[in-house]
Amino acid sequence: MIRFDNVSKVYPKQTRPALRDVSLEVEKGEFVFLVGSSGSGKSTFLRLILREERCSHGQVHVLGKDLARLSNWKVPQMRRQLGTVFQDFRLLPNKTVAENVAFAQEVIGKSQGEIRKSVPQVLDLVGLGGKEDRMPGELSGGEQQRVAIARAFVNRPKLLIADEPTGNLDPQTSVGIMKLLDRINRTGTTVVMATHDQNIVDQMRKRVIELEKGRLVRDQARGVYGYQH
């Protein structure tokens, strides 16, 4: 699903690499936590998977494709098989819940019939059935994140990337979001989640990858958060 071979990333005008010689593999259907302090390279790691950036050395394979050799015009096709969720939700404030989710399908040219079918389905899945016509501003943070997850999942991606999805939420709401991500993972979707939330990592007992100053320092199955702030 994801394979990093000796990957390094140096941003232009910076001497210290954001990632140094990282090698790892994530199998289909896995749930992986990515932990590490700020500046440890978590975001760079995710950006490489999304091909927002290209690595400086090594090779990144996502969904069996070498991203360095993927031409620019094929990147959108690749991204259609990925879903992304962020700490700040990134919803469109002037569109309803259903329109926000439908947007992800409209812009890749899905038919209206398909949209009408899949949007209510995915909203039910994330527990927002009946709230289709609400505006994002009327929803709680947890509900907004559910909309964002629905939008990420509506195109049935093979891989879900979550960048601190619970970072803005209280512990109780976070648990709800984690249950949802776990359910999505059980449908066969691989989930990679960057987080700072110690409780969640410790409770879920999933694979943990820890980065420190751009190096891979721990890769542990059924791991715990493990490092102190």
Add this chain to the structure above:
Amino acid sequence: MRAQFVLSEIGVGLRRNLTMTFAVIVSVALSLALFGGSLLLSDQVGKMKGYWYDKINVSIYLCNKSNAESDPNCAKGAVTEDQKKSILADLQKMTVVDKVTYESQDEAYKHYKEQFGNSPLAASITPDQMQESYRVKLKNPEQYQVIASAFNGRDGVQSVQDQKSILDNLFTLLGYLNLAARGVMAVMLTVAMLLIVNTVRVSAFSRRRETGIMRLVGASGFYIQAPFIMEAAVAGLIGGILASSFLVVVQYFVIDHGVSLSTKLPLINFVGWDAVITKIPLILAVSFLIPALAGLLALRKYLKV
């Protein structure tokens, strides 16, 4: 669905940016009206050349008695019958000459009277004072120099005058006007393009949230960029339509009707509707393509895809 989605995005974008859109429309309209006007002026000059060059002559004025006293070219006295014959014979031998007609003093007097009628000066003129002349029609009006060099300074010839040189001054003036119109057009079009680049930049910035999401869910580059480019192209097209309407209005109200220059200036053979109509597709195409191009350039810089 796709088309409807794109169209609604364009509408939203144009309204959000109303002042800039207005500026783009006005500058495109002005520059393309100038563009069309300058194209029509070129047509007009071409048409006038064709029309007038057909009618103009080179005149070889012959010495009369009064010239013989005042003009150094005629120091040898008024033209003689022999001189006239040899001039005519030489003219007829020249290959550049199409037709030669002779104008006697009486005929010249008659033409003069027709032209200046009852002015006080005309009353004091007598046929004696008029000059005989040969009116030479050339096969190609540009070849005036051949006649001038052959007959200037010849005995009995007072002067050789080319009517084309009088017209050419007019055509040169029109040529400069045309050049000026194109210069202003280029400046206006540059302004329009800069405005478009700025409009697209503002537009891309205000919609960065949407485009960011589009990128993440895998919308194609074309799909992300199309609304912005279409926005610029539609604004430009509105300007092009205004410019075309302007030309039509001018042709209708200034040339054909209303001011109706075509009846007031019968000597000028104005370009017709066919000329105006053929310019319109060109103007519309330019008004659509140039803003689209400017939009594309702006997006390369300001919108990550």
